[in-house]
Amino acid sequence: MLYIGIDLGTSAVKLLLMDGKGKVHNTVSKEYPLYFPCKGWSEQKPEDWYTQMMAGMEELVENCKKEDIAGISFGGQMHGLVVLDEHDKVIRPAILWNDGRSDKETDYLNKVIGKERLSQYTGNIAFAGFTAPKILWLKEKEPENFARISKIMLPKDYLAYCLSGVHCTDYSDASGMLLLDVKNKCWSKEMMKICGINENQLPKLYESYDVVGTLKLDVAQNLGLSSNVKVIAGAGDNAAAAVGTGTVGEGMCNISLGTSGTVFISSNTFGVDENNGLHSFAHADGYYHLMGCMLSAASCNKWWMDEILKTKEYAKEQNNIVKLGENKVFYLPYLMGERSPHNDPKARATFTGMTMDTTREEMTQAVLEGVAYGLRDSLEVARSLGIIIQRTKICGGGAKSTLWKKIIANVMNLSVDVIESEEGPGYGGAILAAVGCGEFSSVKEASDKLIKIIDTVEPEQDLVEKYEEGYQKFRKIYPTMKELFRTITE
Structure with a gap:
């Protein structure tokens, strides 16, 4: 069987086609723009991610046996804020991991709420790149957009939603939001209250190798794939890259x-x-x-x-x-x-x-x-x-x-x-897809069988x-x- 790994990066989406023995059959990369509307800001349009992902998938599967494609999964840039309205339409451009506008909100979380409490709630403290400070910024600076929020998502999870129709995220990526109680793997009620949001606005949590759904019929038809192709939750880019190494x-x-x-x-x-x-x-x-x-x-x-x-x-x-x-x-x-x-x-x-x-x-x-x-x-x-x-x-x-x-x-x-x-998060994503489809019993088994060391530099x-x-x-x-x-x- 064949598995697709999608690496949603900051400059491009990179797609990879892998078989069950770990061999890479094809790779495709599609770029999209970054926007810097103010000094220190960094944004992208989620619609650009989807458009380029679909264009890349068409190229990726063009010369393979499409009936052999069993699953799709992801590695993606972390911490970005994607907000959808009640019709699942993007409300505003995504605020990215390297955006620096939320210094004030980060200081508020670390100094007023306090690092000790944050660590108790989430296992982490606030960094300007994390998602929670961005939500607080949106609440104060763009209250009309904040009021329209029906779903809060991370970048790669927006792509998973577009493919499957499921609002989902995985624990590794959610860990970087400062909204997850990482130790207990659940959304933090305290952090939701601090940010003025509720659990209905957050996606359902999955392990990275869990199947969240299958391809929507219209997406499958556009790509010439079966609507039985599984969509697997995937991981944040660093966790996906770790799987791939x-x-x-x-x-x-x-x-x-x-x-x-x-x-x-x-x-x-x-x-x-x-x-x-x-x-x-x-x-x-x-x-x-x-x-x-x-x-x-x-x-x-x-x-x-x-x-x-x-x-x-x-x-x-x-x-x-x-x-x-x-x-x-x-x-x-x-x-x-x-x-x-x-x-x-x-x-x-x-x-x-x-x-x-x-x-x-x-x-x-x-x-x-x-x-x-x-x-x-x-x-x-x-x-x-x-x-x-x-x-x-x-x-x-x-x-x-x-x-x-x-x-x-x-x-x-x-x-x-x-x-x-060394193919990065895309390879890790493909491995997660293979695990989700039952090619391997665990991520550890897949890693042990597929990753080969060719050289060692000794101290x-x-x-x-x-x-x-x-x-x-x-x-x-x-x-x-x-x-x-x-x-x-x-």
């Missing part, structure tokens, strides 16, 4: 070096760190995960190469970097503020330690190392909970760099496993010791600069 089961770890960076640690039990430095979310395998998210990872290197060095020769710029662990230059990777573990939108990127003999290579090396150190900040929070991590998978554009993988291995003191096929003891010394210096820079950042960003 085999990061399933107790203590499994995945590091993503994408535009943003994540440390994703799967767990069979629910846990929260003392300061809520990491997100405590449900995982797509039916259990839980901790996640540290830094807002600028591979984008730091892209900025340094494209805007400062004015070059596209990324690999060439790394060729002469040989003195690992000996760099005297440090880089704070906070180009867009920072999320985990500092939760500080006013944090900024800095270079520290340059002298008259500092070289171009040392500056480039500092950027790569700064991102690795920033990711280690999140790893240390997980370790403080007693979680033992000895190895990690790695994915994302930055993972193509042999040098960066070596730096990660030694900064983290972890074995870094490289997988055979080297002498470099681990040098980078340990470097990390202890790095971790002192942000606390020293924190108050200054507040004055220079006002």
Whole structure:
């Protein structure tokens, strides 16, 4: 049988066709615009997502045996606010994960409601990207639109609704709304009251591998597919990507070096760190995960190469970097503020330690190392909970760099496993579809059978010791600069 995975990203929807043995038969990508109506705002039109998804699906299945397609599932950008009226029409453009308009509402939740209460209600504290602050913003700034809300949805779930007619979400994606009691996997009555909404306005909750329905007849006819094709709930992009890299089961770890960076640690039990430095979310395998998210990872290197060095020769710029662990230059990777573990939108990127003999290579090396150190900040929070991590998978554009993988291995003191096929959330979505259709008995079984490791970068003891010394210096820079950042960003 064949399974479709749909990755609803911020710049494009990427569709993937996979068989039951994990082989990818076809991929299609369709772009759509981003809108920035005001400084710091970021929006998209859900209708654009649907139009491009349907166009992509037509291409994806054009040359396959359509009768073999059994299921469709999703990985998608998290936290976005999609609101529908009583006729299930989109009320306004979706407010996205990287939208910064809700600072005031985030402060209200963290400081007035209080982080301790938020953590009790949801297992998390408020971040500007989360959905609940956006709802509060809409309530205050656009009360006429707020009054029309019949359903609140997340981006990928709007697509699932368009395909199946079911208002649904999964626990992993719902975890990032600040409306879900993550530990008990139910909507938080306290958070609904705080936001002025009711449970009827929220979608039904499912596990990521649950079947929510089948293709609506008109959609099936348009695509030339059977109306018996199952629609499976899917997952938030990070949880879906974790499934696609085999990061399933107790203590499994995945590091993503994408535009943003994540440390994703799967767990069979629910846990929260003392300061809520990491997100405590449900995982797509039916259990839980901790996640540290830094807002600028591979984008730091892209900025340094494209805007400062004015070059596209990324690999060439790394060729002469040989003195690992000996760099005297440090880089704070906070180009867009920072999320985990500092939760500080006013944090900024800095270079520290340059002298008259500092070289171009040392500056480039500092950027790569700064991102690795920033990711280690999140790893240390997980370790403080007693979680033992000895190895990690790695994915994302930055993972193509042999040098960066070596730096990660030694900064983290972890074995870094490289997988055979890194297709991101779309592959994870297809795996969830296969599980939902009964191809595998569990997400863990699917992951164990389909994900293959082709290389491992091992840490080297002498470099681990040098980078340990470097990390202890790095971790002192942000606390020293924190108050200054507040004055220079006002």
